Amino acid sequence: xxxxxxxxxxxxxxxxxxxxxxxxxxxxxxxxxxxxxxxxxxxxxxxxxxxxxxxxxxxxxxxxxxxxxxxxxxxxxxxxxxxxxxxxxxxxxxxxxxxxxxxxxxxxxxxxxxxxxxxxxxxxxxxxxxxxxxxxxxxxxxxxxxxxxxxxxxxxxxxxxxxxxxxxxxxxxxxxxxxxxxxxxxxxxxxxxxxxxxxxxxxxxxxxxxxxxxxxxxxxxxxxxxxxxxxxxxxxxxxxxxxxxxxxxxxxxxxxxxxxxxxxxxxxxxxxxxxxxxxxxxxxxxxxxxxxxxxxxxxxxxxxxxxxxxxxxxxxxxxxxxxxxxxxxxxxxxxxxxxxxxxxxxxxxxxxxxxxxxxxxxxxxxxxxxxxxxxxxxxxxxxxxxxxxxxxxxxxxxxxxxxxxxxxxxxxxxxxxxxxxxxxxxxxxxxxxxxxxxxxxxxx
Amino acid sequence: xxxxxxxxxxxxxxxxxxxxxxxxxxxxxxxxxxxxxxxxxxxxxxxxxxxxxxxxxxxxxxxxxxxxxxxxxxxxxxxxxxxxxxxxxxxxxxxxxxxxxxxxxxxxxxxxxxxxxxxxxxxxxxxxxxxxxxxxxxxxxxxxxxxxxxxxxxxxxxxxxxxxxxxxxxxxxxxxxxxxxxxxxxxxxxxxxxxxxxxxxxxxxxxxxxxxxxxxxxxxxxxxxxxxxxxxxxxxxxxxxxxxxxxxxxxxxxxxxxxxxxxxxxxxxxxxxxxxxxxxxxxxxxxxxxxxxxxxxxxxxxxxxxxxxxxxxxxxxxxxxxxxxxxxxxxxxxxxxxxxxxxxxxxxxxxxxxxxxxxxxxxxxxxxxxxxxxxxxxxxxxxxxxxxxxxxxxxxxxxxxxxxxxxxxxxxxxxxxxxxxxxxxxxxxxxxxxxxxxxxxxxxxxxxxxxxxxxxxxxxxxxxxxxxxxxxxxxxxxxxxxxxxxxxxxxxxxxxxxx
Numbered sequence: 001x002x003x004x005x006x007x008x009x010x011x012x013x014x015x016x017x018x019x020x021x022x023x024x025x026x027x028x029x030x031x032x033x034x035x036x037x038x039x040x041x042x043x044x045x046x047x048x049x050x051x052x053x054x055x056x057x058x059x060x061x062x063x064x065x066x067x068x069x070x071x072x073x074x075x076x077x078x079x080x081x082x083x084x085x086x087x088x089x090x091x092x093x094x095x096x097x098x099x100x101x102x103x104x105x106x107x108x109x110x111x112x113x114x115x116x117x118x119x120x121x122x123x124x125x126x127x128x129x130x131x132x133x134x135x136x137x138x139x140x141x142x143x144x145x146x147x148x149x150x151x152x153x154x155x156x157x158x159x160x161x162x163x164x165x166x167x168x169x170x171x172x173x174x175x176x177x178x179x180x181x182x183x184x185x186x187x188x189x190x191x192x193x194x195x196x197x198x199x200x201x202x203x204x205x206x207x208x209x210x211x212x213x214x215x216x217x218x219x220x221x222x223x224x225x226x227x228x229x230x231x232x233x234x235x236x237x238x239x240x241x242x243x244x245x246x247x248x249x250x251x252x253x254x255x256x257x258x259x260x261x262x263x264x265x266x267x268x269x270x271x272x273x274x275x276x277x278x279x280x281x282x283x284x285x286x287x288x289x290x291x292x293x294x295x296x297x298x299x300x301x302x303x304x305x306x307x308x309x310x311x312x313x314x315x316x317x318x319x320x321x322x323x324x325x326x327x328x329x330x331x332x333x334x335x336x337x338x339x340x341x342x343x344x345x346x347x348x349x350x351x352x353x354x355x356x357x358x359x360x361x362x363x364x365x366x367x368x369x370x371x372x373x374x375x376x377x378x379x380x381x382x383x384x385x386x387x388x389x390x391x392x393x394x395x396x397x398x399x400x401x402x403x404x405x406x407x408x409x410x411x412x413x414x415x416x417x418x419x420x421x422x423x424x425x426x427x428x429x430x431x432x433x434x435x436x437x438x439x440x441x442x443x444x
Numbered sequence: 445x446x447x448x449x450x451x452x453x454x455x456x457x458x459x460x461x462x463x464x465x466x467x468x469x470x471x472x473x474x475x476x477x478x479x480x481x482x483x484x485x486x487x488x489x490x491x492x493x494x495x496x497x498x499x500x501x502x503x504x505x506x507x508x509x510x511x512x513x514x515x516x517x518x519x520x521x522x523x524x525x526x527x528x529x530x531x532x533x534x535x536x537x538x539x540x541x542x543x544x545x546x547x548x549x550x551x552x553x554x555x556x557x558x559x560x561x562x563x564x565x566x567x568x569x570x571x572x573x574x575x576x577x578x579x580x581x582x583x584x585x586x587x588x589x590x591x592x593x594x595x596x597x598x599x600x601x602x603x604x605x606x607x608x609x610x611x612x613x614x615x616x617x618x619x620x621x622x623x624x625x626x627x628x629x630x631x632x633x634x635x636x637x638x639x640x641x642x643x644x645x646x647x648x649x650x651x652x653x654x655x656x657x658x659x660x661x662x663x664x665x666x667x668x669x670x671x672x673x674x675x676x677x678x679x680x681x682x683x684x685x686x687x688x689x690x691x692x693x694x695x696x697x698x699x700x701x702x703x704x705x706x707x708x709x710x711x712x713x714x715x716x717x718x719x720x721x722x723x724x725x726x727x728x729x730x731x732x733x734x735x736x737x738x739x740x741x742x743x744x745x746x747x748x749x750x751x752x753x754x755x756x757x758x759x760x761x762x763x764x765x766x767x768x769x770x771x772x773x774x775x776x777x778x779x780x781x782x783x784x785x786x787x788x789x790x791x792x793x794x795x796x797x798x799x800x801x802x803x804x805x806x807x808x809x810x811x812x813x814x815x816x817x818x819x820x821x822x823x824x825x826x827x828x829x830x831x832x833x834x835x836x837x838x839x840x841x842x843x844x845x846x847x848x849x850x851x852x853x854x855x856x857x858x859x860x861x862x863x864x865x866x867x868x869x870x871x872x873x874x875x876x877x878x879x880x881x882x883x884x885x886x887x888x889x890x891x892x893x894x895x896x897x898x899x900x901x902x903x904x905x906x907x908x909x910x911x912x913x914x915x916x917x918x919x920x921x922x923x924x925x926x927x928x929x930x931x932x933x934x935x936x937x938x939x940x941x942x943x
Contacts, residue, residue: 002802003539003730004809005888011809014816014889018832023808026815026832027710029679034716040709041581045799048543055793059552061567066555075780076558082476084508086549088515096524096540098532099736104860104920107461108522109735112515115465118937122501128936131736134593137780145636165780172754172776175604176638218495246488248497261780270548271568272558272781274593274738286934292736296938297930300915300923304461309930315596315632316871320641325632328594328726332734342465342504342511343475349503351478354486361491362483380492401561409559431482 002045065269069433070406071363073384073424074214075136075163076272077264079242079352080428081336082343085266089336099292099328103307104299109331110306113294116338123244124258125251126280130291132334133277133326136261137169140208140238142279142290142324143257144170147206147234148179149288149323156206157199158183159224160191161214162238179205187414189377189386190217191224200231206257210238211250215411215422216360216384217377221253229254241265241278241337242356243382245349257281266340267333276333287313290324355427356383363425363434370442376420384424386411393419396444403440458520460922464938465514469506476508502940521921522735523865529891531817533836533868533880534627534675536705536727541797544730544790553789558781562767568785569766572758575792579744582803583701583721584714587750587771589757590742590783595702597778598722598741599633599669604775605720605745605752606667606696607637612773615694617666623652625675625872627700639666646874650676650829652686661693671700672716673707673834675872675880677814687717696720696749704728705884706811706835709804713744720745729791740787754778809885810835813892817883820896824903828875836882838875845877850906850913852877857924858905858916862898 006014011023020026027035046054070078089095093108100106100113113131120129133139144156156179158167167183174181184199185191191209200207207228211219221237228235236257237250242264250258262276263269281289287310295309315322344352360383367373373387389396393410400407408423425434488496506514524530530537548554556568576588592598603620610617620634621642631641644660647653652670661668668690673679680686687697699718705728713721725731726739733739745753754777755770798806811834818827818837825839841852856866856879868880883892906913917923 002798002805003541003886004805005886006809010889011812014812017819018812018815019819020815020832023812026808026811027679029681029832030707030711031681031684033684034711036584036710036712036715040800040803042578042800042803043796045802046796048797051543051793051797052546054796055547055550055789056552058567058571059550061570062552062556063560063564064552064555065557065560066551070557072557072559074559078557080476080478084475084511087512088519090545091515091519092526092540093519093522093524095545095732095734096526097522097735098530098535098537098733102523102856102860102866103925104857104917104922105521105523105865106735107921108515108518108520111461111464111521112518112735114936115938118464118466119501119503121937122503134597134738135780137777138593138597163780165777168777169779172604172778173636175607175775176636178636178638218492244497245501246497247492248495249501252498268549268554268786269557270554271556271565271785272783273779274740274784274786275780283934286936293934293936295930296935297926299460299925303922305922305925306461307925307927307930309927309934309936312931314628316628318632319628320631320635322628322632322635325596325600325629325636326594327596327629328733328737328739330593330734330738331736332732333738335735338465339511339515342506342514343508344477344503345474345505346500346503347474347505348477350500354488355478355481357488357491358481358483358486361486380495398561401564406557406560427478434483 065406068404068406069437071408071423071425072406074409074422075261076269077424077426078269078428079264079426081266082340084343085336085339088339089332094335095332100308103305107306110294112335112338113331114296114306116334117294119338119341120278120280123241124280125249126258127283128286129278129280130289130293132329132331133279133291134330135273135275135277136238137166139259139277139279140166141170141173143236143259144179144206144208146257146288146290147236150285151205151234153203153205154179155203156181156208157204159196159207159209160185160219162210163214189215189379190219193223196224197227200227202231204231204233206234206236208236212240212243212382212384215386216381218380218382221250225254240382242349242353245353256285262333262337265337267336274330274333276330276337286310288323289313291326291329352427356425359429359434360385360425363423366438370438372442384422386420386422388418389421393421396441399444400441405437405440458921462517465504465506466938468510468514471505473505473507475506475511528863528865529887529895530865531867531881531883531895532865533882534702536882536884538730538884539886540730540732541794544793547793548786548789566766569758571792572788573760573766575788575795578795579723579742582708583744584712585721585744586747587745587753588742589753590788591754591778592722592741592743593779593784594737594739595722595724595741596629596633598743599629600636601743601754601778602698602720602722603633603637603667605749608752608773608775609749610666617664619665621660621665621668623670624874626669626671627675627702630669630700650678651680654682654685657686658689661689661695663693665693665695667696667698669698669700671703673703676829676838677833677836678829679834683716702727703835706807708807710807719749725787725791730794731787731790738784738787740784806885813883813885813887817881817892817896821899824900836880838878838880840875841877841879844903844906848906848910850910852879854913854916855902858902858913859898860917861919864895864898
C-alpha cells in the first residue's frame with residue numbers, strides 16, 4: 001500500500017548516479033536536534049483489505065442522515081444527485097489534474113469551469129462568476145472584503161438572520177482590522193426597514209443579506225437594495241441556487257455581488273464539506289474579484305480555446321496586493337455543479353425547486369395542524385421554515401431520532417422557553433415520510 | 445510536420461474544444477426530472493408574488509448520452525496524474541490511491557449531515573481525531589484544526605492565531621517577514637490578515653540570509669513565514685538558529701507545509717522550532733487536486749497556541765465518547781461546518797495505509813528521485829543551487845535562453861509533445877528562467893528517465909532547431925493560447941449571441 005515502485009537495485013543505481021553512499025547522506029542538511037531519530041509513533045501500515053475493513057467499521061458507527069428521514073438543512077441539503085454526476089467527476093483526467101496552469105492540456109477543466117461560470121451567471125443574473133470559492137461562508141466574507149476595496153470603506157452591515165456560522169466566519173476575518181461588522185435583525189424572521197436604515201451611513205461598504213436567510217425566509221431585496229444604494233454601499237445577496245430557478249435573480253434588485261453555498265448542486269452532504277462557494281458580480285467590478293476566472297480566447301491556429309485569465313488579481317502574480325489569498329478552490333465541486341445543472345436542465349431544476357417548496361408547505365401545514373407547533377412569523381419562504389415547538393424541542397428531536405427521523409435543526413433563541421425547529425424539505429422526501437413524521441411527532 | 449513529430453507519441457491528437465454544453469441537444473431534451481409530485485402543487489405566484497422569476501435562466505438541455513459524451517471529450521483534453529508524469533514543483537502530484545475515493549463515498553461518511561447529533565457521528569469524529577493525532581505526531585505540534593479548506597486558508601488561520609496571541613499579551617504587532625522564495629499565497633495572506641509584508645532576500649545558498657533576517661526582526665514583527673525545505677528544494681541547515689532568532693523578538697515562526705513530503709518521519713517542523721504549520725492534504729497526503737481543488741489545509745500548532753485554534757474541534761471525553769468543543773481563546777470559525785470532511789477521509793485512509801514506516805519511505809524515495817533527476821540534468825541545464833536537494837529542485841533555462849533564444853516557457857511547452865506535464869515554471873522568482881521539478885515518490889524509474897531524456901532532447905532541439913521548440917506544442921488538443929487577447933477582451937461566459 002505504499003505506492004513506491006522501486007526495487008533495492010534501482011535505488012542503489014540511483015544513489016550511484018547521485019554520488020551518495022546512502023539515502024541517509026541526502027539528509028545531511030538536517031541538523032541533529034531537528035531530526036526525529038525514532039520511528040513516527042503511528043500504527044503500522046495496512047493492506048488495502050484491512051484498510052477497507054477498518055474504514056467500513058468506522059463508517060458503520062455513524063448513522064447518516066441519508067439513512068434517516070432527514071429534515072435537516074441549515075446550509076446543507078439532501079437533494080438527489082443524478083448518477084451521471086459522480087461518473088463524470090470520477091474520471092481521473094478530471095480529478096487527478098492540478099489547477100489548469102498549462103491550458104494546452106487542461107481544456108477539459110477549463111471549458112467545464114467556463115460552462116459552470118456561465119450557469120452561475122444565468123442563475124444569479126450577474127455578468128461574471130468566478131471558478132469557485134471554498135464554501136458559502138468564505139464566499140460571503142470575500143464579498144464583504146471586495147466591497148470594502150471597491151468603496152474604500154471598511155464597515156459592513158449584515159441584515160437579517162444570516163447563517164450564524166457565516167457571521168462568525170466574517171467576524172473572524174474582521175479581527176484582521178480590515179473591516180468592522182454590524183449585525184442587525186439577526187433574531188427575527190426577516191430584516192426590517194427601520195433597524196437596517198438606522199444602521200447605515202456613508203461609511204458602509206456593503207449591506208449583506210441572505211435570501212432565503214438562515215430561517216428559510218425570503219428577504220425584501222428591493223428594500224435592502226435601496227437602503228444600500230442610498231448610502232452608496234454595495235448590495236451583497238447570498239442565495240440558494242436551487243431556488244434561483246423560480247426566484248427572481250438578485251440582479252433584478254440591484255445586487256452587486258451574489259454568493260452562496262453550491263452544495264445543493266451535485267454535492268454530497270459529506271458532513272458539511274467539501275461544498276462549493278459560488279461568487280458572481282457585474283463586469284465593472286471584475287478586477288476586484290477574488291479567485292480564478294476562465295476566459296475563452298484563441299490558440300495559435302485560431303481555434304477556440306480556454307485559459308485562466310485576469311490573473312493579475314491573483315496571489316501568484318500580485319502577491320501582497322492580490323485581491324485574495326485563495327489559491328486552491330473547489331474546482332471539482334464546480335465541475336459537479338455543472339454536470340448536475342446539465343442533467344437537470346431548466347425543467348429539472350424548476351421541478352426540484354417547485355417540489356421542495358410544495359413539500360415544505362405540505363409539511364408546515366400539517367405540523368401546524370397538530371397543534372404542537374406555532375409559526376413565529378408569517379413571511380414568504382423557500383423550502384426551509386422555522387416553527388416553535390410546544391415543549392422541549394431537544395427532547396422532541398431525540399425522541400424522533402429514536403423513531404428514525406432527523407427532526408430538522410434545533411435553533412436556540414434568546415427566549416429560553418421556546419427554541420425554534422428549523423425544517424428543510426427537499427424533493428427527496430415523500431408524502432409518506434412526511435405523514436409518518438407528522439403522526440409520530442403528534443403522538444409524543 | 446514529420447520532423448516536428450519525430451519524438452512524440454504515435455497516437456492521434458485529441459481535437460480541441462467543440463461546442464459548449466449550451467449548444468448541444470434539442471431545446472426540449474432532458475436527462476433527469478424529479479418524480480411526480482405526491483403533495484399538492486404550490487401556487488408560486490400566490491406564495492411568492494413579485495419574487496417569482498420572470499425570465500428563466502438559460503440552462504443546458506441535453507440527454508444523458510449527450511452529457512456523457514460532452515464530458516468524455518472534455519476529459520480527453522485534460523492531463524492528470526493518471527495520464528503521465530506530472531513533475532509540478534511544490535505541488536506534489538503523487539498518485540491518488542483509488543481506495544480513498546471509495547472510502548469517502550461510503551454512505552456512512554458521504555451521507556452525514558453536519559448538524560447530526562454527536563452520538564450518530566462517532567465514527568466520523570473518531571476519524572477526525574485519528575487524523576489530527578497523526579498530523580500532530582508527524583508535525584511535532586500537538587494542537588490541530590482540520591477546518592481550513594486549503595493551504596492558503598491554513599496560512600490565514602495560523603496568522604490570525606498569532607494575532608490573537610499577541611493581542612492577548614497586549615503586544616499587537618504589524619509586520620510579517622517572508623523570504624523572496626515564498627509562495628505567492630504567503631504575502632497575500634499577510635495582507636488578508638491586516639499585516640504588512642517585509643520581504644528579505646535569500647543568501648547565496650538559496651537559504652534564509654540570517655543577517656538580513658536579524659535586520660528585519662524587531663518587536664513589531666508578528667511572524668516569519670518560511671517554507672522548509674524551501675521552494676528551491678533546499679533544507680535550510682540553519683533552521684534552528686532562524687527560529688531562535690524569530691522567538692528572541694517575540695515573533696512566531698510559521699512553516700508553509702507545502703514541502704512536507706520531503707521530511708515525513710525524518711524531521712518535524714515542531715522540532716525545528718516552528719510554532720505553526722499548515723499541511724496540504726492534497727499534496728503530502730495524496731488527496732486528489734481535482735483540477736484545482738477541493739484541498740484541505742489543517743493547521744498544527746504548539747501547545748501554547750492551541751487555545752487559539754478555530755472551533756469547534758473534535759474532542760474525546762473521559763468516557764471515551766467524542767463531541768465538539770471550542771478552545772478557550774478560539775479565534776472563531778474560519779469557514780462553515782467542520783472542514784472538507786470528504787478530503788479528510790481520503791487523507792486518513794492514506795495515513796493508515798502507509799503507517800509509520802511507509803511515511804518515512806515516502807520522504808526517502810521522494811528525495812532520492814529528485815536528486816537522481818538533478819544529477820541527470822546537470823551539465824545540460826544550469827543548476828543554480830548545485831547541492832543535495834530535498835524532494836524537488838530548480839534548474840534554469842538560462843543557457844538555452846542565452847545561446848539559443850529558447851525560453852523556459854518554450855521548453856515547458858515542448859515537454860507536452862513528449863507526453864509529460866511541464867514542471868512549475870518561472871518560480872521561485874529569484875531564479876532566472878526557473879524550472880521547478882518535483883517527481884514525487886510514486887513516479888517509477890522509467891518515468892524519471894523519460895522525463896530526463898525528454899529534457900535533454902529538448903536542450904538538443906533548442907540548439908539545433910530553436911524554432912521547433914519555440915513553436916511547441918504541436919500534438920496537444922490546442923496550441924499555445926492568446927492570453928493577452930483573453931485579458932484584453934474578457935469572454936467569461938457563453939451567450940447565445942456570442943457577445
